[in-house]
Amino acid sequence: MPELPEVEITMRTLAPHVKNATITQCIARTPKLRWPIPIELAKLCNHKKILQLTRRAKYLLVQLEHQVTIIIHLGMSGKLKLLTHSQSKTVEKHDHFDLTLDNGYTVRLNDPRRFGSILVTQAKPLSHKLLINLGPEPLEDSFNAEYLANLAQNKTKNIKNFIMDAKIVVGVGNIYANEALFLSKIHPLTPTSSLTKAKFIKLVQNIKLVLKKSIAKGGTTLKDFADSNGKLGYFAQELQVYGKSGKPCPKCKCQIEAIIIGQRNSFFCKKCQKI
DNA sequence: ACGGCCTCCTGACGGC
């Protein structure tokens, strides 16, 4: 299930197959995912050429000619499948939405939990209300220690929720937040404002590191993620603390602990990660 | 303005 690396991999594997293709049909089999699938979507998209597939945070942007953009979010369980037209005749459970292309392919959204979304806009996609208030991309230079330290002043909340806040920085989901904090030797409950500049430098480095490593490993993390070609990712093998409660810390061998922070499972080593 | 809690939904898994 998609965190940023999964969405990035989906974009990279899909882009070459959809770029310059023309949409011949939009099929919505489910009226509502997280939000209703816009009624006007087919009318806006049919017979338009796909200029580009890009990503902002965990949103995929299918940019069409004439200033139309389809905004796709995979939620917690969404996958985009790339199918040939003959493969696309078999519709499986939770196949909610199709883009049929004139080049022989169909892009299909399968999303068991239906937390994903399909939206469309005729304005600049980055000014869409879901995108306009997002923080910087974690892998871009504008996300750096100085930026983070500046925002951290007077912030009472804990560092884990802080880095998972999309207004601060996008794309740091629960898994990668846990991993980056472990590598930075920062306890997840540390009050944000009490971190030193040196810790922010480490933290930013490690957020970038875990995301890049995960992307390089074919994206992914957990058991049921597959990219749009159905290939599984291998980052799960690299996890140091996520999901490892009771197991020995890879550095000091004492037991990894699990606590709930902001309703999310959090894993850390209390010896290595100090407040 | 902000932080924290709730919620949408299905499937997988563990325990009895």
Added chain:
DNA sequence: TGCCGTCAGGAGGCCG
């Protein structure tokens, strides 16, 4: 074997 409770990778919205 099967039923039930619990938990899951996201994130907008609402409440205090």
